[in-house]
Amino acid sequence: MSFGPHLLLATLEGLVTSAVLALTALGLSLVFGVMRVVNVAHGEFFMLGAVLAWWIASLATGHPAIGFLLALGVSPLIVGAIALVAERLVLRRLDYNPEATIVATIGMLYIIQQLALTFYGPEARPVEAPFSYRILFPWFGYSGYKLSVIAFSAIMLLATLFVLTRTKIGLVMRATQYDSETAQAFGIPVGRVYAGVFALGAMLAAIAAVLIVPIQQAHYLMGLDPLLLSFIVVIIGGLGSLRGTVVAAVLIGLSDGIISVFFSPTLAKIIATMIVAMVLVFRPQGLFGTAAR
Amino acid sequence: MIDQSRNSGLKGLNRRTALKGLAASAGLMAAPGFVRYSQAQSSAPIKIGFQAHRTGIGAAYGRWYEKTTAAALKLINEAGGINGRPVEIITEDDGTDPKRGAEVVGKFASQHKTDIVFGTLFSHVVIGSAPTAGELKMPYYVVSEGHHVASTKMNRYCFQPGITDVKSQVISMAPWIAGNVGKKITMIYPDFAFGHDHRDYFTPAIKAQGGEVIAQIPIPPTESSFTRYFPQIPAETEVIYHVMVGPAVLTFVKELGEFYGTNRPQLFGFIDSLEAVDMASPGLEFLEGSHFWEGMPRYLQPDASEAVKFYRDAVGIDENGAAVGDPKDVSTASHMFGCWETLYVIKQAMEAAGYQGPDDRAKLVEATEALTEFKEGKEHPQGDKIFNGKIHQCFGHQNISIVEGGKLKVVHRTSIEDGLYEPEGDYTTQPL
Numbered sequence: 001m002s003f004g005p006h007l008l009l010a011t012l013e014g015l016v017t018s019a020v021l022a023l024t025a026l027g028l029s030l031v032f033g034v035m036r037v038v039n040v041a042h043g044e045f046f047m048l049g050a051v052l053a054w055w056i057a058s059l060a061t062g063h064p065a066i067g068f069l070l071a072l073g074v075s076p077l078i079v080g081a082i083a084l085v086a087e088r089l090v091l092r093r094l095d096y097n098p099e100a101t102i103v104a105t106i107g108m109l110y111i112i113q114q115l116a117l118t119f120y121g122p123e124a125r126p127v128e129a130p131f132s133y134r135i136l137f138p139w140f141g142y143s144g145y146k147l148s149v150i151a152f153s154a155i156m157l158l159a160t161l162f163v164l165t166r167t168k169i170g171l172v173m174r175a176t177q178y179d180s181e182t183a184q185a186f187g188i189p190v191g192r193v194y195a196g197v198f199a200l201g202a203m204l205a206a207i208a209a210v211l212i213v214p215i216q217q218a219h220y221l222m223g224l225d226p227l228l229l230s231f232i233v234v235i236i237g238g239l240g241s242l243r244g245t246v247v248a249a250v251l252i253g254l255s256d257g258i259i260s261v262f263f264s265p266t267l268a269k270i271i272a273t274m275i276v277a278m279v280l281v282f283r284p285q286g287l288f289g290t291a292a293r
Numbered sequence: 294m295i296d297q298s299r300n301s302g303l304k305g306l307n308r309r310t311a312l313k314g315l316a317a318s319a320g321l322m323a324a325p326g327f328v329r330y331s332q333a334q335s336s337a338p339i340k341i342g343f344q345a346h347r348t349g350i351g352a353a354y355g356r357w358y359e360k361t362t363a364a365a366l367k368l369i370n371e372a373g374g375i376n377g378r379p380v381e382i383i384t385e386d387d388g389t390d391p392k393r394g395a396e397v398v399g400k401f402a403s404q405h406k407t408d409i410v411f412g413t414l415f416s417h418v419v420i421g422s423a424p425t426a427g428e429l430k431m432p433y434y435v436v437s438e439g440h441h442v443a444s445t446k447m448n449r450y451c452f453q454p455g456i457t458d459v460k461s462q463v464i465s466m467a468p469w470i471a472g473n474v475g476k477k478i479t480m481i482y483p484d485f486a487f488g489h490d491h492r493d494y495f496t497p498a499i500k501a502q503g504g505e506v507i508a509q510i511p512i513p514p515t516e517s518s519f520t521r522y523f524p525q526i527p528a529e530t531e532v533i534y535h536v537m538v539g540p541a542v543l544t545f546v547k548e549l550g551e552f553y554g555t556n557r558p559q560l561f562g563f564i565d566s567l568e569a570v571d572m573a574s575p576g577l578e579f580l581e582g583s584h585f586w587e588g589m590p591r592y593l594q595p596d597a598s599e600a601v602k603f604y605r606d607a608v609g610i611d612e613n614g615a616a617v618g619d620p621k622d623v624s625t626a627s628h629m630f631g632c633w634e635t636l637y638v639i640k641q642a643m644e645a646a647g648y649q650g651p652d653d654r655a656k657l658v659e660a661t662e663a664l665t666e667f668k669e670g671k672e673h674p675q676g677d678k679i680f681n682g683k684i685h686q687c688f689g690h691q692n693i694s695i696v697e698g699g700k701l702k703v704v705h706r707t708s709i710e711d712g713l714y715e716p717e718g719d720y721t722t723q724p725l
Contacts, residue, residue, distance in 0.1 A: 005524075006524050009520070009521075009523075009524055010521070010524075013518075013520055013521050064575070117348060121352070122347065122348040122349065122352030122355075123352055123353055124541065124543075126543055126544075126574070126575075128575050129575075132575065132576070134551055134554060136554070140523070140524075140552050140553075141551050141552055141553065141554045142520075142551060142552075143548070143551045215518065215544065216517045216518060216541070216544055217517075217541065217543060217544060221349075222517070225517075257521065260521045261521045261524060265513065265516065265521070266513070
């Protein structure tokens with residue numbers, strides 16, 4: 001395959017990775033930004049989203065799109081509810097202490113993973129894509145569904161950014177983020193905001209996961225990769241900076257796609273890790289983060 | 294302090310003395326020839342430790358390996374067990390993980406005190422576990438298909454008597470591939486032991502047939518998306534030879550289908566790419582007309598022997614190779630027969646050795662090495678085999694099937710001679 005089509009394929013692959021990664025990392029970044037909680041269980045919320053999507057889609061009959069859309073609607077809600085319960089039962093009781101919450105979310109990671117293994121089993125199971133249109137380029141074919149993932153993910157990102165920057169909910173969240181004590185003094189129910197943000201973070205991961213299941217299948221160990229990549233993205237973009245998260249996700253996704261296609265996936269991971277190291281050395285607050293006050 | 298305890302009568306039994314006494318009696322119990330043991334052995338069950346992939350990327354195989362083993366065990370016990378003793382299987386999950394696999398072998402030896410260890414498929418688990426089995430002098434009968442045992446790089450305690458190895462499989466099929474599918478071949482394989490066997494032995498085998506491997510594309514075993522690798526497939530490729538394993542195989546075939554559409558090179562796959570996967574899964578229509586290696590056919594063939602039908606009924610698979618009553622639970626038909634046959638080989642070897650207990654493990658190893666052939670029948674439904682005691686490996690027949698109407702139909706069956714090669718060493722020269 002000549003260079004042009006090769007690059008096109010690499011870019012498409014990279015954009016799919018970017019799109020899903022941006023949603024997942026945005027959830028992680030939001031939770032850290034507002035609550036200062038490093039959620040190590042974030043990847044497991046992603047996995048739960050995928051596993052639930054399989055379960056919901058398998059209940060539906062008829063056209064595959066019905067099952068998929070049902071999963072896309074219901075799976076994030078269930079994951080959000082689980083996150084809400086976890087937040088109330090665990091994180092709040094630890095008073096959001098940074099060290100304690102890391103340990104607690106590691107515990108949540110294992111509990112969720114083992115519950116998935118127990119009830120869902122160790123198999124990888126596919127969800128049928130809502131449509132199977134194959135886009136025919138002159139040099140190769142490409143999944144139409146994958147392209148729609150990019151589009152849907154972009155819409156979701158814009159919607160989230162809209163909520164955060166243009167609505168009252170976003171204002172309340174940002175106020176909590178800047179100074180939770182003052183926000184509390186002004187009558188903002190900080191506890192409820194935290195609970196909502198944690199659930200929203202998990203839901204974003206779940207949406208990303210539902211989008212990926214028709215491409216990758218649901219498996220109880222699938223949470224690890226998105227967790228690591230999300231951490232890479234939020235460190236590069238700047239913890240808590242939403243704009244940075246999206247830019248870094250596109251950067252990492254594209255470089256992953258292009259380097260994997262032209263060289264090797266292992267090299268792509270090495271380079272991503274190198275970038276993280278460089279960012280930590282030269283700009284510890286991340287590309288778009290602001291230095292701690 | 295010391296004087297005090299000496300003078301206090303019974304209290305003089307201090308902790309150190311108590312521990313010495315315990316150690317001494319434990320030593321006595323463990324010593325060979327302890328009477329209680331030799332009396333009990335005649336009726337005590339023979340314990341076989343079963344190293345199974347219950348979790349991890351080999352889980353689908355593990356589930357069916359357990360079902361097949363249970364079916365064979367039931368028949369063996371109904372027929373009087375081994376040497377008049379019942380057989381008991383103790384299963385432990387190796388997590389399809391080499392490190393865990395070695396731990397499991399140790400656990401069988403020290404905790405469960407099994408007579409032998411049997412099972413596992415994934416070659417990296419076998420390679421990880423074999424040294425532990427050798428150190429513990431624990432006979433280790435694997436149902437893998439990698440070339441590791443036959444390469445004589447493991448140790449004298451490792452056997453693979455129930456399924457042929459990759460080297461034999463690829464040598465026996467290369468002539469058919471070169472003659473019927475194509476000569477310019479691109480290989481796509483998992484980047485670990487089993488995949489490397491394909492790379493190392495298929496490449497020269499096809500060259501000997503006047504063909505050529507024009508590209509080799511290794512893929513990390515944990516990869517979940519494959520499109521990015523496809524541009525490496527050269528345009529002049531006539532045949533894509535694919536061997537993928539793990540949870541992502543369905544994705545692999547679907548993406549291959551999206552990438553090529555109908556205008557694709559010929560495909561020759563190892564069924565490992567689709568074991569336990571329903572041929573009616575969406576996206577697999579793309580495989581219509583392509584060929585697969587099968588150790589044992591998944592779909593009941595019109596000319597199937599009585600032994601095959603008996604075996605399929607006992608394990609509980611229907612005509613399509615799925616679990617009876619659950620058409621979606623597709624078996625790993627091409628490999629799991631190895632569990633059944635290996636258990637019968639163990640029975641044969643234990644009976645030849647007059648095996649009574651762990652003290653006879655060396656005799657069991659020698660008796661297994663002395664086996665030379667297994668006749669086709671209910672104990673060996675996949676077909677007759679010959680066994681080479683020097684390399685601890687059996688050789689049998691391979692099937693090549695075509696995907697036709699969403700089913701696999703056998704079009705060629707190799708002879709045992711097609712898959713023979715010069716032994717690379719001799720385990721029997723190693724001390725026991």
